[in-house]
Amino acid sequence: MKLIKKSAIALALSAVSFGAFAMTSIDDAALSQVSGQDGVSIAADLNINIGSFTYTDKGATAAENGSVSFNNIAVRGAFIMQIDVLAAAAFNTDAVGSLAVLLAPTSGATAVADATTLAIATSNALGRTVDATGLGPDAGDVVRFAFPKVTGAESLAHNASMSITVDSITTGNGGKSFGSVALKNFDLQGTKVWMFGH
Structure with a gap:
């Protein structure tokens, strides 16, 4: 009998705890505010x-x-x-900027152009297909x-x-x-x- 009482109490407590932590849906507008944070x-x-x-x-x-x-x-x-x-646009800027610093000693004035070419080629080689602007069907x-x-x-x-x-x-x-x-x-x-x- 004690076991049944303990089981009933445990079941009641678990029901309360599940209710307290129930998930609620977030609409697109609220979600965009969350994903836009730092x-x-x-x-x-x-x-x-x-x-x-x-x-x-x-x-x-x-x-x-x-x-x-x-x-x-x-x-x-x-x-x-x-x-x-x-x-995608922020990634392109970030990647090109990093590569330009690496290429500057050998590329000189063309470092940014060379970095852009390298960033696009690397992205394509990794399966993230992009066009000459760094955007494209896979530029997520x-x-x-x-x-x-x-x-x-x-x-x-x-x-x-x-x-x-x-x-x-x-x-x-x-x-x-x-x-x-x-x-x-x-x-x-x-x-x-x-x-x-x-």
Whole structure:
């Protein structure tokens, strides 16, 4: 009898909680206001520890298996990232601007023209077909992940950037360590990543 009473109480509570968090529909006008808002910023202080990462090359029998292990992997440091959804025209401007900076040392005055050509060719190669203006049938919105540069405290930000260490690299069956590996100041500032479907 107690079980039935407890079940009835649990059912009543769950009904109340579902009602409290019921989803409501949003009309197009309200949704356009939501999607038109600014992007998302993420700040992270990393303290990641991985015991080991092992790659095994399987042979015909278990006795022929070989492996290599990366042991006591640590990722430390901080980063900031901004996520924005860009319309096609904004993406074209953003991508061309980034490529123009990269091409400027070799292209000189033609950097923007060369960057435009490269941006369109890259977009087409990735399955996002666009025309000479950067628009076209596949020129939908693009998600941008950007790691902005910290200004005013550049050296401090660089010192706080990510470091990745591997304490030892060993082979299986009692193999000795190859030594350790360290990547210091893995700095993503100024990096942009664009993502779109195709």
